[in-house]
Amino acid sequence: MRPGAIIPATAASLTSLTVTMAVMCYLACLAIGALILVDRAVTSWTSGLSREMTVQVRVVRDADIAQEVEKARAVTAAFPGIIEVDILDEKAGEKLLEPWLGTRSLAGLPVPRLIRVVTDTENPPDVTALGQALSQVKGATLDTHQKWESELTRMARALSAVSYAILLLISVSAIAIVIFATRAVLQANRHIVDLLHLVGARDSYIARQIDGRFLRTGLLSGFIGVGLGLFTFLLLGLFGGGSESGVAAASRGLLFSTPSIAIWSYGLLFAVPIAATLICLITARVTLIRRLGVIT
Amino acid sequence: MLRLENVGLKYGDGPEILRDVSFSVRPGDFYFLTGPSGAGKSSLLKLLFLALRPTRGKLHIFGEDVGGLSHSKLPAIRRRIGVVFQEFRLLDHLSTYDNVALPLRVAGRAESSYRLDVMDLLDWVGLAHKSSDLPPVLSGGEKQRAAIARAVIAKPQLLLADEPTGNVDPLLAKRLLHLFLELNRLGTTMLIATHDKGLVRQAERPVLHLEQGALNLQ
Structure with a gap:
């Protein structure tokens, strides 16, 4: 006889959290995609520029x-x-x-x-x-392209900083949402938590009954977000303004590049579900332990 | 095992529900706790199963001063106490079997190690055929018996019961009294809050009478 779940999955459903986290993961994928594209474009431009110089004779x-x-x-x-x-x-x-x-x-x-x-x-x-x-x-002058290179590097750094800031904001928002959802689950199951305390359950035991759901939510929403992100890059690659379009070419480059680059790009994109799962699990666990500590 | 010295209890800024309550219970004792409705019996039991802390006075349980007890030490003490709640507090989404097994489960026991014990106890309280049923389909008396079974399944050193025979017929009340007496004979210390004068008479055990927040030994 397999014991039933002590905290029922039906009380305080995490569907809303799954949807919200999936959207967060989707936005994180877009930010990471932008980061990869900017990094790759700058590497390509600057390597071309730094290999060449121009002598101008007026x-x-x-x-x-x-x-x-x-x-x-x-x-x-x-x-x-x-x-x-x-x-x-x-x-x-x-x-x-x-x-x-x-x-x-x-x-x-x-x-x-x-x-x-x-x-x-x-x-x-x-x-x-x-x-x-x-x-x-x-009349001869040497143009080393250093001015253009430094301009490009500065612009790329600014774009990268914006992407990192977006990722940070997404992470902070995700943490706040998970804290809110954890408290909601705890509140909806307060009678069960109280009873578990009274029959001698430790806080860590009660937390384990709940945080497994957050682990599954993080993983599921992460994969949904990455799936949607990859689908978006595919659509941009196919219909992003023709084969000459920078966005379309960049999206295709992101999805179908050489294996060494593809492993790096896909690795970063698939870090999103892992990060989402860790955010859900760790935030839920810390919130639960802190909240359970004040419930006697 | 239990020692209360001038214990007082009030909820928030309200009046004192318990005033200068002092008594002690030694291992193996059997007490009834009586008193009119609103006298503070349930509040006193809540203090004893650590759902509340006294607002003044000293409360010692198993030699530990509850006033200075940290949150992390509560589970170990609660596992030595069995509680029969007046409102049963069964979990509606778990089967009768799972409800009864709950204290063993939270203590980390494997299901295979307690299955026979739980089924034996369910059989003893007449609920073996209802082991898979959910509490909402049980009668009041059946819920009461399931709640008692859950309180005693882990063989607690102290059993606190709040009106444990309030929803059962006289025959089952007598059987439950025999169960309590048997548990007491085996070493479990008992404190039973009840209105059932017949039960008190049959057991012939000392009575702590609570009236207007003050306690007297009868």
């Missing part, structure tokens, strides 16, 4: 720009830590200006010439020394 009066460009190329190519030096032709320079000046011919305008420089990331060049060396070339 048209200077009394100087032959072609000669100066060639001089700048030679100075740069001779520098240690430089892998590749590639002079962009005039058409390439004009193409870069197209968004601002349109497709009309720029002949006659003093359009600067650009040299694309690829650096060795293992053995990077001394950019200060390179900049000084290039100062011998008339």
Whole structure:
């Protein structure tokens, strides 16, 4: 004969808590997804930027720009830590200006010439020394992209901080909701708790009769939240504004990336049910022990 | 086993329900607690099963001063006390069997270790055929017997009963009295609050009479 549950599951149902926690977990998944996408995008941008530099040679009066460009190329190519030096032709320079000046011919305008420089990331060049060396070339300046990189990093840090803050707020809200639900369950079963105390039950025994339900609630709501989160990323990947859309591509990247990245992404997303379960279990247990301690 | 010295009790800012109650009970004693309704019998029993604490005076149970007892020490003392509540306090969602077995279950005993004891006791109180029934379908007398069975199943050293024969017929009341006397003979200390003068007469045991919050030994 299997003994019946001392605290009946029907008294103070946890359905509302399950729904609320599932929504919390869903929001946590979106925040984690955003965190992963921002992190991946910044890594991709900054690795591209830090591998490359640009030498710009402006048209200077009394100087032959072609000669100066060639001089700048030679100075740069001779520098240690430089892998590749590639002079962009005039058409390439004009193409870069197209968004601002349109497709009309720029002949006659003093359009600067650009040299694309690829650096060795293992053995990077001394950019200060390179900049000084290039100062011998008339009109030449070195753009290391550091300004853009630091701007991107700052923006990414801000976005990451917002995502972490959202996760923190979700966790605090979840804890508050679980405390409220635990008190409701305790109040609804007060007559049982009183009787259990009177027949000699310890607080830990009574807490065990209740917190198992919170464990199941945390696990269930966590998996519902993650399921909805993954479904959302799938929908964004499929219908998020066409294949060229940043959101759609990023969502697809999150779901169908290389195994090493996918393990990390899915690992973080599936940490949500674990966190939800721990929040439910630990919060319920602490609340129960504290409340039972004042019920004699 | 029990020692009360000038114990007083009041609820909140209300009047004193119990005033200067002093008595002691030694192991193996059997007392009846009588008195008119509202005299404070149930309140006195609540003090003794540690549901309340005295607002003044000293209460010692099993040598422990209840006034200074921490919350964590209460379960160990309560496990040595069996209580028959006036309103039964059976759990409606548990079977009669599970209700009776509750003190053993909370003490951490495995179901296989107490199954026979519980069924024997249910048989003795005439509820073996109702072991799977839920309390709402039991009669008043059956609930009373289930409540008594739950109070004695863990073989407590002290049994406190609040009107234990209030809902049973005279024949069953006599059987229950014999059960109490037998438990007392085996060493259980008894304190039974009752209005049943016939029960008191049959048992021929000392009576603590409570009237207007004050206690007298008769």
